[in-house]
Amino acid sequence: MWAGLGYYRRARFLLEGAKQIVEKGEFPRTASALREVRGIGDYTAGAIASIAFNEVVPVVDGNVVRVISRLYAIPDNPKESSTVKRFWQLTGELVDPSRPGDFNQAMMELGATLCSKTKPGCSQCPVSSHCQALTLSNQSASVKVTDYPRVVPKAKPRSDFAAVCVVQIAQCLDEGIAGSTGNDNLFLLIKRPEDGLLAGLWEFPSVLVSEEKTDALNRRKRDGQIFEADVKRRSSVILREDIGQHVHIFSHIRLTMFVELMILNLKDDGDELCMEGQDSSKLRFIDENAVESMGLTSGIRKVYNMVKTFKEKRLKEQRQVPTRKRSRRLK
Template sequence: MEDLKEPKRKRNAQPWKKSKLISKDEEAIPDIEDIFSDKETQKIRESLLDWYDHHQRDLPWRRKQTNPLQVEEEEEKEKRAYGVWVSEVMLQQTRVQTVIDYYNRWMLKWPTLQHLALSSLEEVNEMWAGLGYYRRARFLLEGARMIVTKGDGFPNTVSSLRKVPGIGDYTAGAIASIAFKEVVPVVDGNVIRVLARLKAISANPKDSMTIKNFWKLATQLVDPCCPGDFNQSLMELGATVCTPSNPSCTLCPISSQCRALSISKQDKSVLVTDYPTKVVKVKQRREISAVCVVEILGTKGPIEGDQSDSGFLLVKRPDNGLLAGLWEFPTVNMSQEADLTTRKKEIDHFLKKVFRLDPQKTCSMVLREHIGEFVHIFSHIRLKVYVELLVIHLKGGMSEFFSKHKNEGPSWKYVEKKDLSNLGLTSGVRKVYTMVEKFKQSKLSTDSAPAKKKRTNMRKLRSTGVN
């Protein structure tokens, strides 16, 4: 990610050395016909780097401070490596335009690895809220703490980077090549698409042997003088030109080397988009959960809009598994579809077990209603969520409630309504809360209608002189 105004690079100033990222066994993969010739390799490198110089997007993680001596101090390299790491992790499964704002906020709050290492998981999750795949955020924090604790500086090779939690081959290659100029490849979905079309590879792109073949091809192509820029040019081409559905072949700088394009010109029944081969997605697992939004009233009524001094109970999810360590409203996972009565019984059992909430003893029920359901989609799960609102008064007050629950059961907390929006809640939890707020507004309008009609009728009576 070099500065756009730097002088034109001197390429091939040193003999190219094969990356150590691929083992000798992997280098022995067959399909020799897929290997690029030396002439092809040189042409692709030159064409892509020239194109990248003129067409790369202006993204915050690609910017760096101008250094008149063209020498990067170790501290600058580490800061850049940190920025590349954060951006690459955020970009996994997330659109660039979405990531930009998150990246800028993140770097403003934690400008260095050391700043991040001092933060808490809850702070990180709050900053990450809305990006999804929260495991990525946890690994960033764990990795930062590990690097800082070891005290050896930022890992600067693929082999050392792979030892950091959450850093795989792709992220290691990106950091090592971009920040430290190690001559190693990167292979992500964009790179696979470009390579599959360049060599018209019709093999299953998800197959382990095929993936090794893509790494072999990428290893051959990576430019020895500008490995970081070359890797970014390959990814940029896939993201902006060689797209999945509507590739802009006329704008592609390496279209003359593209075998898929050549085949499609000769045979109209073959399309460039036939490569890589489409893989049938694994069917999503169906799950069902019942969510109970427990609102504890203060001195005001159950539905007072933003003026209510109420609060909500949140439960922390387990430290392992889906959405690990994140906060949610009390939730019960159901083994199968269940009617409202069954769901309420399951929820009551959960509330009594975790909070000792018992309408007969510890609290009085003000309102309890089923307010709807929705389907929340994860990459591998289709989750149907039933939502109900339970509004209560605590008979003994908040202080007595908290004193009875010290160091017991799952982690939970009480959050005042005014603070709820500042928490790093997942999109699914926010959907639940939005449903609750809409229900309240609807109920408030319905309940106030008779009173409003009565006041209107009284005004009419007075205007006609009727007492």
């Protein structure tokens, strides 16, 4: 359900937080207690505490930042920690002690509707008489309400490069392998570290390379760092070929993936390797039918589609070769 949406970290925290609450046997009722739950930050804690439990605490999201920036004509960078702290302080001073939940929802709704980013409806705004940004704009043509909050240019995404090796096991015949639907072509998946980008998700083996111009030979040497000696000892390479590259854009990273397909044939004791993989928390062998339905990231799914396209093209070429030879003989 979450595949391709980019919410993997949130989904993991949602599960961890739910388990944490169940273990304690009581749902937290204050913002401070809610912040102790995995995945709950200031915004969620304030929203739950004020709306569900009537605690007098503020809620600050992007819409509230816009309203507060204009009410107080705050020219500072809204992303800086000192400015964020000020937003929370000012909003906290405004919260209605008798109806904190209604107040917080009204502030968010005001920012989402009338006090919009580019076309604020100041003539209809219930707090326009208190808006310092509107006052300044009426006093000077050089000032606009939409000058607040200050627009901060987005940082240019950094460029990263990775060698991705899609490893296919051409023969792994033990029927006891998890995730197998009877197809003896298995793909090796590696679990990412529990911290950082795409934490804890499964992907094809990959390793970062230093630059875009890194040649295929060096990328293959880096690929070798991925595999344990056991994998190399128990298999032989049937095919190893670069099949292209894919660029995936994250919010802060432009990742270029150089994709290589490696098809391995397991030796006599190779089936044991597949079975050992099922007991590992860091690697897994999944057959191609299961890969289709597995919750992979959108970037990894596109890499898999590249592999499918390459294999289909190669198979088509192989089928055409005998036909061409026969046509030559006929001539």
